[in-house]
Amino acid sequence: MGQVKAAKTRKIKSLQKVPQPDSKSALHVTDIQNDFCPGGALGVPGADAIIPIVNDYIRFFHRQGFPVIASRDWHPPNHCSFKEQNGIWPVHCVQGSWGGQFHPKLVMAPGVIILSKATDPKREAYSAFEGTPLDERLRNLGTETLFVTGLATDYCVRNTVLDACKLGYRVVVLEDAIRGLDATPGDCERAMHDMRAAGAITAKARDLGL
Ligand code: VGL
Ligand code: ZN
Numbered sequence: 651m652g653q654v655k656a657a658k659t660r661k662i663k664s665l666q667k668v669p670q671p672d673s674k675s676a677l678h679v680t681d682i683q684n685d686f687c688p689g690g691a692l693g694v695p696g697a698d699a700i701i702p703i704v705n706d707y708i709r710f711f712h713r714q715g716f717p718v719i720a721s722r723d724w725h726p727p728n729h730c731s732f733k734e735q736n737g738i739w740p741v742h743c744v745q746g747s748w749g750g751q752f753h754p755k756l757v758m759a760p761g762v763i764i765l766s767k768a769t770d771p772k773r774e775a776y777s778a779f780e781g782t783p784l785d786e787r788l789r790n791l792g793t794e795t796l797f798v799t800g801l802a803t804d805y806c807v808r809n810t811v812l813d814a815c816k817l818g819y820r821v822v823v824l825e826d827a828i829r830g831l832d833a834t835p836g837d838c839e840r841a842m843h844d845m846r847a848a849g850a851i852t853a854k855a856r857d858l859g860l
Contacts, residue, residue: 669851671716675716675794675796675797676719676796677711677797678721678799678810679704680720680801682697682701682720684750690742692742694802696829698755700800701755702755703855704756705755707858708757708758708762710858717763717791717793721764721767721810723750726771745769765782765783776810777813778806778810778813780809795819796814796822798810800827804841805831807841808844811823812844815848821851824855
């Protein structure tokens, strides 16, 4: 890239304003469950490190009266994504199991809306919009901007963000509050690229004044 073009790109980046949470915003916390954390069946490396940051975001939204929604991967014991059903994953996030519970260090503010996904044994659903009333709930709340945190960057975060973009939400991916599996190295980087290409903005705590 030429020097002039590089300078222009920098300028555009620095001018791209990060939307600040307001009454038309909601925070989404994606699948921070025991099985997706180290020690769980499908542990995401470093997942526990994001939990205090996610807690900061939850507190920040809750204090201002803005909605917080937490999704959970909530599979029946015979879910099609499990290896024993010819799927690709070890058994994880089975309904009612320890692995399916939210991580004990995740501090849910009162009033957090909890949505379960991928509950149909025959269907995989990475996006928190798929087969759930998430879109309807957000529309009823008057949400225009969705801030996204959680696990895993390259699966449920990615698919949730892409669906939110398609559905017309403004989406802010809080990159200090997500982690991915990166089973194939580069998966997380590609997911970040796909989310930005779909129109999502990426931001960190300091961009929101946290
Ligand atoms: C997820 C793999 C399998 C996720 C769910 O929440 O990202 N990943 N099921
Ligand atoms: Zn799953």
